[in-house]
Amino acid sequence: MRAQHLITYPRNLHPGAWWLWALGLAAAASRTQNPVPLLLILVVTGFVVAARKSDAPWAKSYGAFLKLALIIIAIRIVFQAVLSSGSQGPTVLVTLPELPVPGSTGIKLGGVISLEAVLRAFYEGLQLATILCCVGAANSLGSARRLLRSVPGALYEVGVACVIALTFAPQLVTDAARVRSAHRLRGHSSRGFGSLKRLAMPVLEGALERSVELAAAMDSRGYGRTTDETRVSRRLTGALVFGGLLGICIGVYGLLSGTSVSWMGLPMLVAGCLLGAVGMSVGGRRTGRTKYRPDPWAAPEWLVTGCGLAAAVTMFVSVETDPTSLFLVSVTAVPPVPLLACAGILLCLLPAVLAPPLPRSTATKATGAAELVGVAR
Amino acid sequence: MIRFDHVSLTYADALKSRAPVLRDVNLSIPEGELCLVIGRTGSGKTTLLRAINGLVPHFSGGTLSGRVVVNGRDTKDHRPRDLADVVGFVGQDPLSGFVTDTVEDELAYGMESLGLPPDVMRRRVEETLDLLGLAELRNRPLTDLSAGQQQRVAIGSVLTTHPRVLVLDEPTSALDPLAAEEVLATMQRLVHDLGLTVVLAEHRLERVVQYADRVVLVPGDGRPVRDGPPTSIMQDSPIAPPVVELGRVVGWRPLPLSVRDARRRADPVRAQLAGLEAPARPSAHGAAGNEAEALSPVALTEQLVAGYNNVPVLKGISTSLRPGEVVALMGRNGSGKSTLLKTLVGMKRPTSGQIRVDGRAPATLRPSQLLRHVGLVPQVPADLLYAHTVALECEQADRDAAVSAGTTLGIFERLSPDVPAGQHPRDLSEGQRLTLALAIILAARPALVLLDEPTRGLDYTAKHRLVEILHDLAREGRCVVLATHDVELVAEVASRVLVIADGELVADGPTADIVVSSPAFAPQVAKILSPQRWLTPTDVATALAEVTEVTQL
Numbered sequence: 050m051r052a053q054h055l056i057t058y059p060r061n062l063h064p065g066a067w068w069l070w071a072l073g074l075a076a077a078a079s080r081t082q083n084p085v086p087l088l089l090i091l092v093v094t095g096f097v098v099a100a101r102k103s104d105a106p107w108a109k110s111y112g113a114f115l116k117l118a119l120i121i122i123a124i125r126i127v128f129q130a131v132l133s134s135g136s137q138g139p140t141v142l143v144t145l146p147e148l149p150v151p152g153s154t155g156i157k158l159g160g161v162i163s164l165e166a167v168l169r170a171f172y173e174g175l176q177l178a179t180i181l182c183c184v185g186a187a188n189s190l191g192s193a194r195r196l197l198r199s200v201p202g203a204l205y206e207v208g209v210a211c212v213i214a215l216t217f218a219p220q221l222v223t224d225a226a227r228v229r230s231a232h233r234l235r236g237h238s239s240r241g242f243g244s245l246k247r248l249a250m251p252v253l254e255g256a257l258e259r260s261v262e263l264a265a266a267m268d269s270r271g272y273g274r275t276t277d278e279t280r281v282s283r284r285l286t287g288a289l290v291f292g293g294l295l296g297i298c299i300g301v302y303g304l305l306s307g308t309s310v311s312w313m314g315l316p317m318l319v320a321g322c323l324l325g326a327v328g329m330s331v332g333g334r335r336t337g338r339t340k341y342r343p344d345p346w347a348a349p350e351w352l353v354t355g356c357g358l359a360a361a362v363t364m365f366v367s368v369e370t371d372p373t374s375l376f377l378v379s380v381t382a383v384p385p386v387p388l389l390a391c392a393g394i395l396l397c398l399l400p401a402v403l404a405p406p407l408p409r410s411t412a413t414k415a416t417g418a419a420e421l422v423g424v425a426r
Numbered sequence: 427m428i429r430f431d432h433v434s435l436t437y438a439d440a441l442k443s444r445a446p447v448l449r450d451v452n453l454s455i456p457e458g459e460l461c462l463v464i465g466r467t468g469s470g471k472t473t474l475l476r477a478i479n480g481l482v483p484h485f486s487g488g489t490l491s492g493r494v495v496v497n498g499r500d501t502k503d504h505r506p507r508d509l510a511d512v513v514g515f516v517g518q519d520p521l522s523g524f525v526t527d528t529v530e531d532e533l534a535y536g537m538e539s540l541g542l543p544p545d546v547m548r549r550r551v552e553e554t555l556d557l558l559g560l561a562e563l564r565n566r567p568l569t570d571l572s573a574g575q576q577q578r579v580a581i582g583s584v585l586t587t588h589p590r591v592l593v594l595d596e597p598t599s600a601l602d603p604l605a606a607e608e609v610l611a612t613m614q615r616l617v618h619d620l621g622l623t624v625v626l627a628e629h630r631l632e633r634v635v636q637y638a639d640r641v642v643l644v645p646g647d648g649r650p651v652r653d654g655p656p657t658s659i660m661q662d663s664p665i666a667p668p669v670v671e672l673g674r675v676v677g678w679r680p681l682p683l684s685v686r687d688a689r690r691r692a693d694p695v696r697a698q699l700a701g702l703e704a705p706a707r708p709s710a711h712g713a714a715g716n717e718a719e720a721l722s723p724v725a726l727t728e729q730l731v732a733g734y735n736n737v738p739v740l741k742g743i744s745t746s747l748r749p750g751e752v753v754a755l756m757g758r759n760g761s762g763k764s765t766l767l768k769t770l771v772g773m774k775r776p777t778s779g780q781i782r783v784d785g786r787a788p789a790t791l792r793p794s795q796l797l798r799h800v801g802l803v804p805q806v807p808a809d810l811l812y813a814h815t816v817a818l819e820c821e822q823a824d825r826d827a828a829v830s831a832g833t834t835l836g837i838f839e840r841l842s843p844d845v846p847a848g849q850h851p852r853d854l855s856e857g858q859r860l861t862l863a864l865a866i867i868l869a870a871r872p873a874l875v876l877l878d879e880p881t882r883g884l885d886y887t888a889k890h891r892l893v894e895i896l897h898d899l900a901r902e903g904r905c906v907v908l909a910t911h912d913v914e915l916v917a918e919v920a921s922r923v924l925v926i927a928d929g930e931l932v933a934d935g936p937t938a939d940i941v942v943s944s945p946a947f948a949p950q951v952a953k954i955l956s957p958q959r960w961l962t963p964t965d966v967a968t969a970l971a972e973v974t975e976v977t978q979l
């Protein structure tokens with residue numbers, strides 16, 4: 050057996066596996082507003098991130114996503130409980146002074162705030178927040194950049210464009226900060242509409258110049274040299290991939306919404322995946338590119354993906370067999386515990402062990418020093 | 427290896443006149459040569475280099491007549507990507523040419539595009555990492571590297587496709603001396619160990635001319651492109667490093683190209699110059715010594731500490747800057763030069779200690795007041811520019827400084843004559859853009875003028891012009907501070923040198939005292955004539971002229 054099949058052999062797990070695991074959890078979260086499984090999902094993602102995140106800069110993004118999630122819940126409660134008249138129930142918590150609003154708009158300012166409205170807003174916000182945290186976990190466990198490296202050949206150009214955008218965005222921020230501080234030197238304050246225009250000119254011009262430079266560099270390094278394609282094959286690939294993506298989108302929508310007609314769900318998803326796969330393989334054949342050290346996809350990747358899939362499947366099965374435990378009859382009642390779904394979610398804790406440990410980086414110290422120098426500059 | 431056959435190139439540009447950039451270039455560079463392309467900014471050096479791998483005209487547009495043949499391939503039928511396995515091209519700014527984000531991936535990128543098998547890629551990446559001394563950086567993000575390391579990665583990333591020709595556009599112009607040394611050592615190794623043909627353009631001739639086997643001079647004013655061995659081209663080249671200028675002054679034949687060559691022949695000159703005094707620098711209102719001490723300082727720092735997030739960059743700097751001085755701020759990258767300039771201009775608040783500029787604390791001044799006391803030309807002068815034309819830019823500066831209309835344009839025309847006021851600031855040359863930024867700063871008549879790395883991308887002519895301008899400013903009674911790595915500029919212009927290391931002031935004194943004995947900061951002339959204290963070829967020329975006059979009498 051090769052070493053990468055061992056769960057104890059230190060290496061970076063394929064970022065795709067992390068994303069599939071997180072998407073499985075997110076899919077599960079999207080089918081319920083019961084706070085028990087939702088909070089369980091939050092705990093699971095937090096635990097696995099804590100166990101397996103690297104010391105790379107993007108690994109800290111889970112915290113940022115968590116903060117964003119809390120803000121979403123707060124906004125949701127404020128808008129629904131304080132400003133909406135439709136969702137109030139009988140249990141009055143407080144009565145605020147009310148501003149009269151012309152009738153039948155469904156909007157109010159102040160007035161009665163009921164426990165039902167607050168709880169319902171909290172549960173709905175919690176669902177959105179949980180999905181967001183799943184994305185945050187995927188982002189901090191598997192680098193989006195490394196994920197883009199393993200896009201199939203047919204999507205290579207799109208992948209390159211994304212990588213370049215990811216590089217340019219932080220560069221733009223640095224440029225903007227530098228130009229802003231230069232405003233002071235010309236006696237301008239760095240606020241107001243005028244300063245925005247003065248900021249945009251040099252920053253955008255700089256970005257444009259860099260793009261042209263980059264294009265020249267890529268051309269002289271052989272970009273696009275081996276693509277030997279005819280118009281027909283290019284169109285065919287485009288149509289197949291696009292059709293496949295459309296099918297996948299409709300299928301996912303059908304599955305997650307749970308209310309639409311049956312052909313929109315699983316059949317559409319499968320058809321879309323097949324179409325996309327054909328498109329990828331046709332398109333992949335035309336690029337003569339090779340890949341340097343592709344990330345391996347071995348046993349741990351399958352296990353981690355399987356856990357995510359298990360969470361999604363158990364949740365979907367529970368929704369079919371035992372809907373009352375996932376949709377609350379009354380928001381004020383104590384939420385029931387859906388056993389099957391919770392078991393599936395708890396299975397997602399396993400990647401904390403199943404994913405191989407990270408290799409100890411020897412360059413950490415040097416990087417730290419380099420950062421200091423960067424700051425000093 | 428590379429042959430130019432009656433090559434002419436005209437850009438189809440509506441704004442500029444249709445004069446060809448290159449006219450009837452005939453050139454043949456044999457295998458294994460290190461060929462140096464020199465010429466003034468905008469003379470067509472970059473165009474010549476880009477013609478080698480077909481970026482001109484395939485990428486840039488324009489009409490190319492004649493033939494460029496590289497390793498038997500005509501660039502007419504081969505696009506740059508088809509030459510990627512023969513010519514490795516490294517542009518001016520390595521960072522903007524990087525496609526991936528870590529060192530290892532960047533090295534592999536070119537090979538992936540060529541479709542090389544994975545085991546070949548693995549082997550070549552390892553070989554290249556070792557060849558360029560990048561092994562310990564292999565997993566590092568490219569943005570974390572120092573400028574010299576980035577340049578080496580850029581060279582490595584084109585080497586992995588095993589090209590026969592390496593083309594480099596100003597590989598050391600933006601680097602400090604140490605980083606430049608790294609890159610040049612690498613290049614030497616490639617030429618001598620691998621027999622690679624290297625073609626490079628460079629402004630900083632003092633760094634490279636001694637390594638060149640052939641020099642191509644692109645005059646850029648319609649005269650034909652010339653090439654030949656370095657000593658013969660340097661004889662009458664309009665741009666030359668100080669060692670060559672000294673050789674011309676003294677009349678050495680053949681011309682020395684390195685400090686070593688010159689030093690071995692310098693005994694008679696040293697004897698001739700013995701007992702003469704190098705002309706004193708104008709300092710503090712043109713008078714030396716006591717009077718200067720009496721003048722009240724323009725800027726004063728007392729135990730100044732400043733930094734970022736608990737990391738002090740400046741660790742207790744105490745100094746005073748007086749009117750009429752030109753002060754050079756030297757030190758390696760990250761030593762705190764830029765931070766000191768930022769603190770002086772109030773962009774950064776001191777953590778502790780005192781700072782007074784023109785009697786005020788700069789960080790507390792409102793921007794509209796600030797520009798009357800202190801002005802900074804940033805490292806990228808274009809950051810200050812945002813109007814569509816030079817004229818509009820100057821009008822805005824007049825309003826900002828509340829001076830009569832036309833003041834800024836007047837200053838700019840004095841600094842950089844013959845620039846049409848309707849031109850877009852981005853179309854100006856590097857030197858003209860610097861003088862435009864300087865004119866804007868000077869419009870408000872600040873007492874303290876700061877320049878951060880002013881000579882990046884400046885050729886010798888533009889640099890001489892800058893030296894004159896800075897001398898004029900000092901004569902008007904302003905204090906000029908420039909942070910720079912350029913020891914030759916310091917030798918020409920500075921009256922005083924401050925050396926900063928690790929946030930502390932390690933040396934402070936008149937230029938000659940500081941630089942003559944220092945291996946890192948000594949200009950070429952000082953290295954040749956030490957222990958005598960001469961700094962520039964002009965100084966030596968003046969002194970020698972006096973000596974001959976005296977002997978003739």
